[in-house]
Amino acid sequence: MLNYAIRRLLLLIPLLIFVSLFVFAILKLTPGDPATALLGDQATEEAIALARAKYALDEPLPVQYVHMMANFFNGDLQSIFHKDNVLSVVLHRLPATLELGLLSLLIAVIVSIPVGIISAVKRNSFFDYASMSMAMFGVSIPVFFTGILLIYLFAVILKWLPASGYGGHFWTIEGLRHMILPALSLSFVLMASTTRLTRSAMLEVIHQDYIRTARAKGVSRFMVVMFHAFKNALIPIATNIGNQVARMFAGAVLTETVFAWPGVGRLAVNAIFRRDEPLVFGCVLLMAVVYVVINLLVDLLYGFLNPQISYD
Amino acid sequence: MRSTRALPSKGKILSSDLILEVKDLQTVFITEEGVVKGCNGVSYSLKKGETLAVVGESGSGKSVTAMSILRLIPEPPGKIVGGQILFDGIDLVQATEKQMRKIRGNQIAMIFQEPMTSLNPVLTVGRQIGESLQLHQPELGKAATRARVIELLELVGIPSAEQRINEFPHQLSGGMKQRVMIAMALACNPRVLIADEPTSALDVTIQAQILNLIRKLQQQLGMSVIMITHDLAVVAETADSVAVMYGGRIVEYGSVDEIFHQAKHPYLEGLKRSMPRLDVEEEELYTIEGMVPNPLKLPSGCPFRPRCPQVMDRCCEEPPAISFSETHYARCWLYAEGGTDA
Ligand SMILES: Nc1ncnc2c1ncn2[C@@H]1O[C@H](COP(=O)(O)OP(=O)(O)OP(=O)(O)O)[C@@H](O)[C@H]1O
Ligand SMILES: [Mg+2]
Numbered sequence: 252m253l254n255y256a257i258r259r260l261l262l263l264i265p266l267l268i269f270v271s272l273f274v275f276a277i278l279k280l281t282p283g284d285p286a287t288a289l290l291g292d293q294a295t296e297e298a299i300a301l302a303r304a305k306y307a308l309d310e311p312l313p314v315q316y317v318h319m320m321a322n323f324f325n326g327d328l329q330s331i332f333h334k335d336n337v338l339s340v341v342l343h344r345l346p347a348t349l350e351l352g353l354l355s356l357l358i359a360v361i362v363s364i365p366v367g368i369i370s371a372v373k374r375n376s377f378f379d380y381a382s383m384s385m386a387m388f389g390v391s392i393p394v395f396f397t398g399i400l401l402i403y404l405f406a407v408i409l410k411w412l413p414a415s416g417y418g419g420h421f422w423t424i425e426g427l428r429h430m431i432l433p434a435l436s437l438s439f440v441l442m443a444s445t446t447r448l449t450r451s452a453m454l455e456v457i458h459q460d461y462i463r464t465a466r467a468k469g470v471s472r473f474m475v476v477m478f479h480a481f482k483n484a485l486i487p488i489a490t491n492i493g494n495q496v497a498r499m500f501a502g503a504v505l506t507e508t509v510f511a512w513p514g515v516g517r518l519a520v521n522a523i524f525r526r527d528e529p530l531v532f533g534c535v536l537l538m539a540v541v542y543v544v545i546n547l548l549v550d551l552l553y554g555f556l557n558p559q560i561s562y563d
Numbered sequence: 564m565r566s567t568r569a570l571p572s573k574g575k576i577l578s579s580d581l582i583l584e585v586k587d588l589q590t591v592f593i594t595e596e597g598v599v600k601g602c603n604g605v606s607y608s609l610k611k612g613e614t615l616a617v618v619g620e621s622g623s624g625k626s627v628t629a630m631s632i633l634r635l636i637p638e639p640p641g642k643i644v645g646g647q648i649l650f651d652g653i654d655l656v657q658a659t660e661k662q663m664r665k666i667r668g669n670q671i672a673m674i675f676q677e678p679m680t681s682l683n684p685v686l687t688v689g690r691q692i693g694e695s696l697q698l699h700q701p702e703l704g705k706a707a708t709r710a711r712v713i714e715l716l717e718l719v720g721i722p723s724a725e726q727r728i729n730e731f732p733h734q735l736s737g738g739m740k741q742r743v744m745i746a747m748a749l750a751c752n753p754r755v756l757i758a759d760e761p762t763s764a765l766d767v768t769i770q771a772q773i774l775n776l777i778r779k780l781q782q783q784l785g786m787s788v789i790m791i792t793h794d795l796a797v798v799a800e801t802a803d804s805v806a807v808m809y810g811g812r813i814v815e816y817g818s819v820d821e822i823f824h825q826a827k828h829p830y831l832e833g834l835k836r837s838m839p840r841l842d843v844e845e846e847e848l849y850t851i852e853g854m855v856p857n858p859l860k861l862p863s864g865c866p867f868r869p870r871c872p873q874v875m876d877r878c879c880e881e882p883p884a885i886s887f888s889e890t891h892y893a894r895c896w897l898y899a900e901g902g903t904d905a
């Protein structure tokens with residue numbers, strides 16, 4: 252198990268090289284000059300040349316790439332806009348994104364799993380139709396749109412919750428009040444897909460022979476569903492949640508922008524608009540690391556849920 | 564029409580050694596194509612310590628009858644629409660879910676047809692066997708439950724039981740899984756064991772072992788067994804009485820001797836002829852002509868009529884149950900003297 256985790260983490264190295272090359276290539280292929288972007292159109296020739304030298308923009312591309320990678324991990328890669336090193340800028344913003352993601356995940360799981368189970372048990376009931384229609388809606392509606400709707404309803408019309416910004420950690424009241432709307436809007440896609448998957452996984456499991464065996468032992472219907480069936484259904488459900496975490500990251504960029512959330516997603520978006528190449532580079536790389544780590548956690552959880560998997 | 568049935572066991576119904584009695588049980592499945600009569604007026608009874616074999620081709624309603632006894636018919640599409648199942652003074656057809664939960668696994672236990680898929684893949688063997696005990700004998704406590712589980716695994720012949728209890732089903736072979744199923748069924752010393760083709764998914768050598776095991780345990784523990792099978796060889800080896808089913812009905816019922824030596828119903832004759840014999844060399848195995856009937860389109864009268872070599876005009880009408888002895892009857896017009904009008 253530990254070996255497996257270490258091997259998986261070692262795989263991060265080639266992955267990071269690949270991701271960084273890809274980001275670097277995109278940055279270099281985008282028209283526009285970061286030095287001009289930084290200093291403005293009025294800047295003198297000398298000032299621009301100085302800036303270009305400072306950020307190594309005149310070197311050949313491979314040298315620029317190695318320079319960027321090395322400096323990033325040393326903490327020497329300077330953000331053009333923030334006047335600070337990229338690593339600390341990004342790490343400073345990371346907790347807000349992780350917190351938002353975690354709360355969204357919690358909301359999605361707490362809502363979708365019970366709803367999915369009830370839909371499966373009461374198949375073709377009004378509850379089932381209603382929740383499946385909602386889930387259909389949740390999967391198809393874009394994240395920024397749900398965000399805007401939520402702001403309009405709860406912040407503008409009802410004035411219950413703040414429309415944007417960060418209010419502290421979610422275990423504080425003010426922090427939670429600020430985080431509910433963005434977390435809710437970010438959770439919709441995961442909630443919808445997990446509800447549907449829970450329902451279908453439960454329906455499949457409920458018809459297995461071992462469910463009948465459990466009933467023949469005298470286990471009550473409720474316990475059969477909650478214990479025997481759910482424990483099996485959890486395997487596909489966990490896999491789905493693991494896969495969806497990636498989509499949640501993509502969604503975080505939009506949600507953070509809509510809610511002016513000071514996370515890595517908005518940082519990356521702003522960095523792109525400002526042509527802060529080092530910062531874009533850092534944001535993407537860090538997101539890749541977080542993504543791999545989350546996936547590893549999900550895989551380990553999966554092995555814990557499914558006894559037929561062994562890591563060695 | 565059914566009123567003409569002369570049940571041979573009538574005189575014994577009141578006798579105290581009768582443990583389970585199924586009377587005129589009717590279970591249907593309401594499907595999109597129509598109503599399937601899974602079991603259509605089945606009656607059988609089981610005495611203490613006795614083995615009743617239920618034989619018949621695939622789809623004849625053997626499992627449906629058995630599952631109805633434990634009230635495990637999936638509902639919908641299934642439903643018990645008539646009859647009685649008398650056990651311990653109560654009618655299981657009318658029993659509440661709570662009453663049934665106390666009976667399942669405790670008084671009446673069942674071993675299923677598919678050992679490969681009948682164990683929960685994410686729970687350990689020990690957990691699954693122990694569950695019956697926890698439910699029906701909660702006073703046992705953890706350590707005693709564990710000890711009993713190990714004892715049960717040893718009873719069904721699983722070596723190194725101490726380790727096995729922590730294993731998951733995928734770590735066991737098919738024969739081992741079926742032994743675990745048996746251990747699970749025996750956990751609470753049930754009075755009735757329903758074994759639904761316990762060996763059909765296993766290879767021949769394992770089959771014999773499992774059958775011997777069930778028989779041995781039955782003698783040790785004094786259980787009554789309903790042995791469901793389509794294999795007459797299994798019947799000959801294990802049964803005291805035999806119910807032959809066809810198209811959701813019992814077509815012949817008798818002691819094992821009567822079934823093997825005085826078979827009456829043409830379907831049973833066919834079944835017996837299609838059984839491979841070791842003592843005579845045969846060119847080719849006999850098979851009953853025709854197909855297993857479509858459960859949606861059962862013919863009127865005798866369900867075996869379209870395939871019967873001795874079919875007569877009268878077979879379009881419901882055949883009466885004709886008694887040949889206290890314990891033996893067949894439902895066939897061949898034996899109705901002088902055109903009995905039912
Ligand atoms: N869930 C169900 N839905 C619809 N029809 C069913 C269902 N279960 C059983 N049946 C029908 O009931 C009839 C009797 O089936 P049953 O399973 O009792 O047969 P069986 O004698 O046990 O056969 P086998 O030897 O194949 O196990 C069959 O015609 C079958 O199609
Ligand atoms: Mg069957």
